[in-house]
Structure formats: C-alpha cells, structure tokens
Amino acid sequence: MRGLEELRSFQHEVGPIRPPSEGGSCSLLLRVTRNCPWSLCKFCYGKPYGRGRFSIRGEEEVKEEVRGLGRAVEILQEVGEEAWELLPDLPEGRRDGLQNLLSWFFSGGRTLFLQDADALLVPTDRLVGILEEVGRRLGEMERITCYARGRSLFRKSEHELRRLREAGLSRLHVGLESGDEEVLRRMNKGLTPQQVVEGGRRAREAGMELSLYFILGLGGEERWEEHARGTARVVNEVNPEFVRVRRLVPLRGTPLFQEVREGKFRLQSPHGELRELELLVEELEFSGRLCFDHFANPFYLTPGGPRWVLKQDYEGYLFPRDKEEVLRRIGEALEREEALYVSSADLSVLEAL
Ligand code: SF4
Numbered sequence: 001m002r003g004l005e006e007l008r009s010f011q012h013e014v015g016p017i018r019p020p021s022e023g024g025s026c027s028l029l030l031r032v033t034r035n036c037p038w039s040l041c042k043f044c045y046g047k048p049y050g051r052g053r054f055s056i057r058g059e060e061e062v063k064e065e066v067r068g069l070g071r072a073v074e075i076l077q078e079v080g081e082e083a084w085e086l087l088p089d090l091p092e093g094r095r096d097g098l099q100n101l102l103s104w105f106f107s108g109g110r111t112l113f114l115q116d117a118d119a120l121l122v123p124t125d126r127l128v129g130i131l132e133e134v135g136r137r138l139g140e141m142e143r144i145t146c147y148a149r150g151r152s153l154f155r156k157s158e159h160e161l162r163r164l165r166e167a168g169l170s171r172l173h174v175g176l177e178s179g180d181e182e183v184l185r186r187m188n189k190g191l192t193p194q195q196v197v198e199g200g201r202r203a204r205e206a207g208m209e210l211s212l213y214f215i216l217g218l219g220g221e222e223r224w225e226e227h228a229r230g231t232a233r234v235v236n237e238v239n240p241e242f243v244r245v246r247r248l249v250p251l252r253g254t255p256l257f258q259e260v261r262e263g264k265f266r267l268q269s270p271h272g273e274l275r276e277l278e279l280l281v282e283e284l285e286f287s288g289r290l291c292f293d294h295f296a297n298p299f300y301l302t303p304g305g306p307r308w309v310l311k312q313d314y315e316g317y318l319f320p321r322d323k324e325e326v327l328r329r330i331g332e333a334l335e336r337e338e339a340l341y342v343s344s345a346d347l348s349v350l351e352a353l
Contacts, residue, residue: 003075003078003079004075004079004082004083004086006071006075007072007075007076007079007083007086007098008086008090009094010068010072010094010097010098010101011065011068011094011097012065012068012069012072012094012097012098012100012101013031013065013097014029014031014096014097014100014115015029015031015034015035015049015115015116016048016049016050016116017048017049017115017116018113018115019113019145019147019173019211019244020293020294020314021211021244021291021293021314022111022113022145024293024314025107025110025111025143025314026103026104026107026108026110026111027104027111027112027113027143027145028069028100028101028104028109028111028112028113028138029100029112029113029115030062030065030066030069030112030113030114030115030130030134031057031062031114031115031116032056032057032062032114032115032119032122032127032130032146033054033055033056033057033115033116033117033118033119033121033122034049034052034053034054034055034057034116035049035050035051035052035053035054035055035116035117036049036054036116036117036118037054037117037118037121037149038117038118038149038190039051039054040188040190041177041187041188041189041190042186042187042188042254042255042256042259043177043187043215043218043248043250043251043254043256044251044254045251045253045254045255046117047251047253047254049116049117054117054118056121056122056126059126059129059130062130062133063129063130063133066130066133066134066137066138067133067137069101069137069138070136070137070138072101073105073109073138076101076102076105081106083098083102084102086098087099087102109138109139109141110141110142110143111141111142111143111144111145112134112138112141112143112144112145113144113145113146114144114145114146114169115146115147116147117147117149118147118148118149118152119146119147119148120146120148120149120152120153120156120172121149121152124156124160124163124164127164127167127169128163128164128167131144131164131167131168131169132167134168135167135168140168141168143170143171144168144169144170144171145169145170145171145172145173145211146169146172146173147172147173147174147175148172148173148174149174149175149190149191150174150175150176150191150195150196150199150200151190151191151195153172153174153195153196153199153200153202153203154195154196154198154199155199156199156202157202158202158205158206161202161203161205161206161208162206162207164206164208165206165207165208169208170207170208170209171208171209171210171211171241172203172208172209172210172211173211173213174196174199174200174210174211174212174213175189175212175213176193176196176212176213176214176231176234176235177189177213177214177215177218178193178214178215178218178219178227178230178231179193179196179227179229179230179231179232179233179234179235180193180219180223180226180227180229180230180231181193181194181230182223182226183218183219183223183226183227183230186223187218187256188255193230193233193234196212196234196238197234197237197238200212200234200238200240201237201238204238204239204240209240209241209242210238210240210241210242211240211241211242211243211244212234212235212238212240212242212243212244213243213244213245213246214231214235214243214244214245214246214280215246215247215248216245216246216247216248216268216273216276216277216297216298217247217248217267217268217272217273217276217344218248219276220265220266220267220268221266221267221268221269221272222266224268224272224275224276224279225276225279227276228276228277228279228280228283229279229280229283231280232279232280232283232284232285233283235284235286235288236283236284236285236286238286239286239287239288240286240288241288241289242288242289242290242291242316243284243286243288243289243290243291244291244292244293244294244316245277245290245291245292245294245297246294246296246297247273247294247296247297247298247344247347248267248268248344249296249344249347249348250267250344250348251348252348257348260345260348267343267344267345267348268344269338269343270298270300270338270341270342270343270344271334271338271341273298273344274298274309274330274333274334275334277298277330278327278330278331278334281323281326281327281330282327284319284323285320286319286320287319287320288318288319289315289316289317289318289319290316290317290319290322290326291313291314291315291316291317292308292309292310292311292312292316293312293313293314293316294312295312296344296347297309297310297312298310298333298341299341299342300333300336300340300341300342301340301341301342302340306342309329309330309333310326310329310330
C-alpha cells in the first residue's frame with residue numbers, strides 16, 4: 001500500500017521526556033526546543049536530557065514537521081490499525097516518532113505537548129506561528145501544553161501570554177519545586193518564588209491553566225518547615241489548577257547526590273516527609289487539584305506488594321473539598337511503622353545501581 005510505504009519513511013523528532021499526565025493522555029509530542037537551557041538545578045542537572053546543549057529549533061523546520069504530521073494523519077485515516085505493523089522494522093529514532101503519532105491518533109488525537117524543558121524561550125511570534133500551523137494541519141486540540149521555566153514565564157508579558165493562549169497553548173507545567181527562597185537558592189534553581197507568583201498570576205489572567213510542581217523533601221531535614229510553608233504561600237497566591245507532588249530522589253551524577261553522600265544534605269526520613277506533606281496540606285487554601293501522579297511518592301510494602309499513601313491518578317484530590325481526606329490519609333500513614341516505608345534514600349540507591 002502506498003500510504004504505508006510513505007509512513008515507513010515518516011520523520012517525527014521526539015525528545016526524551018514529558019509530564020506523566022501528558023503520557024496518560026497520549027499527547028502528540030512536538031519538539032520546539034531541544035534539552036534544558038539551564039541544566040544547573042542541583043537535584044536534576046539536566047540529566048533527563050543527557051545534559052545536551054540547549055537550542056531552539058527553526059520555525060520553518062518545525063512547521064515542516066507539522067505539515068508532515070498532517071499528511072501522516074491523512075494516511076492513517078486510510079490505512080487504520082495496519083500502521084502498527086510498521087513499528088518493529090523501523091530504526092529506533094524513527095520508531096519513537098511513529099509510535100508517538102500512532103498512540104496519539106488512535107487514542108482520539110486530543111492533546112499536544114511542546115517539548116523540551118522550556119518552550120516559552122521560543123520568541124512569542126515564532127511560537128504563535130507554530131501553534132497556528134498546528135491548528136491548520138492537525139485541527140483544534142482539546143489541550144496544548146508545555147514545560148516552562150518560572151523565569152521564562154516571569155519574562156513574558158500578559159499580552160504575549162494572551163496571544164499564546166489564543167493560538168492554542170492552554171496549560172503550562174512549571175517547576176516551582178519550593179516556595180522557600182533559601183531552598184531554591186541552595187538548589188541553584190535560578191528562580192525566586194516571587195517570580196513564580198507574578199508569572200503564574202499573569203498566566204492565569206491570560207486564561208491559561210497552571211500545573212505547579214513541588215518536590216517533597218527538597219528542604220531536607222534542616223529546612224522542611226520553611227519549604228512546606230513557603231510552598232503553601234506561593235500556591236495560595238497563584239491558585240493554580242494543579243499542584244503535582246514529586247518526591248526527592250537524588251539522581252546519580254547530580255551535585256545533590258554528591259552532597260547526600262558527603263553528608264552535607266540530610267534527606268528526610270519517610271515520617272519526616274509525611275509530616276512535611278501534612279504541614280503543606282494544612283496550610284493550603286486554594287481551589288485546585290493536588291496530585292501525586294508519580295510512582296516515587298510515599299509508599300510502603302505489604303505482602304501483597306507496594307501501597308501508596310495517596311492515589312496516583314492525574315486528577316488527584318480536589319481542594320478544598322478533599323483536604324480533610326488527604327489529611328486523614330497522611331495521619332493514618334504516620335501511625336504506620338516507619339520501617340515499612342521505602343525511603344527516598346532507598347530509591348536513590350536503587351537508581352544508582
Ligand atoms: S529541573 Fe528543569 S530547569 Fe532545572 S535542570 Fe532540570 S530540566 Fe533544567
């Protein structure tokens with residue numbers, strides 16, 4: 001079949017990561033930048049991107065790819081599920097691109113994620129042009145999202161954010177990590193909580209949804225209270241649609257992994273993390289969703305397998321409605337013996353093997 005032959009040589013570049021919630025909804029990945037422009041946060045160090053050099057892809061190059069995606073969609077409408085049979089024979093680079101397209105298309109083609117770590121570094125005119133091309137070639141999406149560094153968001157005016165919103169960009173995933181300025185400074189985040197507050201409010205004014213990330217344990221034993229209280233303050237001021245909790249698991253090859261080894265940073269114990277989470281939740285006064293959609297969030301072992309303290313789904317707990325339920329679950333978890341939990345240190349050692 002000619003269509004299948006054409007799909008065999010289909011080129012679609014995909015970057016290494018996207019938020020789990022975008023994988024859950026089978027978002028089409030569109031790489032408008034490559035890698036992370038900062039790569040200096042002590043806990044991450046740009047490792048998910050192999051510490052590769054950051055670049056912004058050319059507008060024409062990306063638009064050409066979007067046109068190719070549009071053509072591939074026409075072919076898929078003709079050939080249907082047979083296209084899956086192409087995957088095993090393709091070289092790895094091309095297989096990932098086609099696999100992403102097929103998962104997106106056959107799950108309804110509803111959402112799109114702009115890669116990599118900071119799509120807001122693309123000049124606004126250029127990004128609007130790309131989003132308009134997406135609309136023309138792939139039709140209207142239910143949701144278009146990207147990762148945005150808080151600093152890049154802070155630098156965008158409300159007018160620019162409105163233009164991006166009108167062109168289709170509807171949700172930003174922003175790594176706040178901590179609302180405590182000192183924790184962010186120690187972690188070399190290159191960002192202040194106030195910048196997230198101002199940029200985040202502007203994004204909300206422009207009609208965008210925000211998904212803010214919080215790293216449980218990032219203040220260590222020393223600064224957990226300031227970390228939890230500061231984060232609740234920022235969340236309450238911004239009032240994002242989502243707060244997504246990620247537990248700190250030091251990655252081998254990062255400066256933080258080294259600090260933990262040398263005893264310069266003391267990780268929270270499992271009960272310490274739960275107390276930190278309890279304090280955060282007690283202080284939260286926002287009307288969005290608190291989500292624990294990552295396997296590394298607190299869990300304990302039972303003969304039947306691991307059990308997570310809080311549910312892992314992408315929509316999480318709606319506040320203020322579910323606040324008491326979350327506190328009740330954390331309270332129960334604190335009554336369980338600490339030795340039953342898999343600690344962040346245990347996970348970090350596993351990761352290092
Ligand atoms: S946390 Fe984000 S900004 Fe920091 S190094 Fe990692 S990818 Fe880059």
